[in-house]
Amino acid sequence: MQEINMQLSHEKSAALLERSKKVLAGGVSSEFRKFNHPHALFYDHAEGVYIYDVDGNKYLDFTLSQGPMIVGHSHPHVLKRVRDYSEKGQLFAGQHILEIELAEKLNKYIPSAELMRFCLDGSTAIQTAFRVARAKTGRNKFIRFEGHYHGWLDNVSWGLTLNKDKMGTRETPIPLPWSEGIADGVKHEFIILPWNDLELVKKTMAENHNEIAAIITEPIMCNSSCILPEEGFLQGLRDVCTHYNSALIFDEVITGFRTGLGGAQKHFGITPDLSIFAKALASGYPISAIVGKKEWMHSLAEGKVIHAGTMNSGCALIAAALGTIEVLEQEGTHERIYALGHRLMEGLRKAAKETGQNLLVQGLGPMFHTGFADVSKIKEYREVSAYEQPKSKLFIQGMQQRGVRIIGRGLWYISAVHEEKHIDHAIEMAKETLIELK
Ligand SMILES: Cc1ncc(COP(=O)(O)O)c(C=O)c1O
The missing domain is CATH 3.40.640.10 (Type I PLP-dependent aspartate aminotransferase-like (Major domain))
Incomplete structure (x- = not known):
């Protein structure tokens, strides 16, 4: 699909970050924004399920700005x-x-x-x-x-x-x-x-x-x-x-x-x-x-x-x-969000199985989490230490390189404007990334 942009350049973002650090503490306005890949990025505009950075890279967005954009960007x-x-x-x-x-x-x-x-x-x-x-x-x-x-x-x-x-x-x-x-x-x-x-x-x-x-x-x-x-x-x-x-x-x-x-x-x-x-x-x-x-x-x-x-x-x-x-409120909106979420969760599980990766996918559907662990379920905070954090980080970076944006701690959000084609594309990109991780 056309939104794959494997060799992303972040030159303009990097220059803006340097400029930003001179006046904004750490270059950002919220601590979590530091942790993008390969560094805090500057975005230019966003519409529907896509967000575009200042270097012209286009990302299929599953961060939804940490959750708020449930009806997509710029609805x-x-x-x-x-x-x-x-x-x-x-x-x-x-x-x-x-x-x-x-x-x-x-x-x-x-x-x-x-x-x-x-x-x-x-x-x-x-x-x-x-x-x-x-x-x-x-x-x-x-x-x-x-x-x-x-x-x-x-x-x-x-x-x-x-x-x-x-x-x-x-x-x-x-x-x-x-x-x-x-x-x-x-x-x-x-x-x-x-x-x-x-x-x-x-x-x-x-x-x-x-x-x-x-x-x-x-x-x-x-x-x-x-x-x-x-x-x-x-x-x-x-x-x-x-x-x-x-x-x-x-x-x-x-x-x-x-x-x-x-x-x-x-x-x-x-x-x-x-x-x-x-x-x-x-x-x-x-x-x-x-x-x-x-x-x-x-x-x-x-x-x-x-x-x-x-x-x-x-x-x-x-x-x-x-x-x-x-x-x-439009009829069927939440049902669709759930269905897409389940399709994505199942697709990721299948991709993990096919590539022999220990990707654990858990959540409700409209939001869910991915991480790498040799357990079948995480059920409280201390068990989170079971995750192989460096591998999770590489996965998220690999997805971002392929134009799919996920929250750094492994959380995915589905919006009312995602469609099956976006979900299937994300699964395809995840499979490629999982193969690369091997
Ligand atoms: C469950 C939960 N409660 C509270 C907050 C804090 O909300 P805000 O960032 O709007 O202050 C957050 C933010 O991520 C959250 O996820």
Whole structure:
């Protein structure tokens, strides 16, 4: 196919990176953007399933900008919505009608979304959920799980580093900070546990429930190997939170709108008290939502819990969210995303088998993970150490050289505008790369 560009040149990107490093710390605006191949790249434009760098290389995109571009890049309907509504104004320091329309949509689709507030990103919306949970329970701590990413702010930047010698035992993990400069005191705000171990959660809650305001979890552990919840695990979290009057918080920043319009809570049939939606909500425009049951969210309504933000719910952001949802509402969209995801996962598994490679493919379909390991399943964060990281890196580089772009940690996202021909092309390129890796 014509999009193969085996000998990619990155001369212009390299020159821009050097220029950029003189004024942008590390040459980037988000840490993860450093890790492209062969270095941070500069992109020029993107449309549909393709993204183009400044050197004219064209990539079939499965990163979808770390998830948000669920209806593809530059979707005409979303752009029209943004253009039309932005002409009325940008930000009013006051309310506007589309906010209600968007909230009504979320209320219609998301089981727990009785009341909500809009924020700018996942990280800040998650902090709002903690505040709400603390206010209602009068307790300070939350339980969270190793390998789950809940944003980059201080009290959640722990338990994201695999260091066998320092991370304590599986049952009593020692949280390790993810970055320098994190306030040490915040480690008293949470208890960290391995995921998918309900008995351990129950035991910890039995011993500490007087202190636990909330349990926060990604309903699918997308950020580390795309691990699905074990049968009964999410229901078990629901039951234990109900029993002890703690909030169950679903971090649906990735799963929201991707697993379906109702998020993972609808997909699995488990209703949390509070949840966070971001990424796929608005096609790359910065908007997130904290949604929840009235009994939890009323503290915001009454102003007992303060949530604010100068830039919250600007016209373009809300219009982008409505436009994105309107595209997703078209009949059969999610079914197609799932079908394409399954086709790609199966195709990759077959290619691995045919080439004798230990490529492990796991996830739900709309998003999934690939890595190389001699195991049949990864089911919690510590098991991620089974992956042969250098080989995974080479695979991703090999794919990028062939014009197929995947997230550096092995995550793939499917959009509503991918087609079977794109999926089959990616499988063909993966097979070539797997042969090369031998
Ligand atoms: C599950 C999850 N929660 C929270 C966040 C943080 O969201 P944001 O980057 O919008 O602050 C992310 C970001 O990747 C995420 O994947």
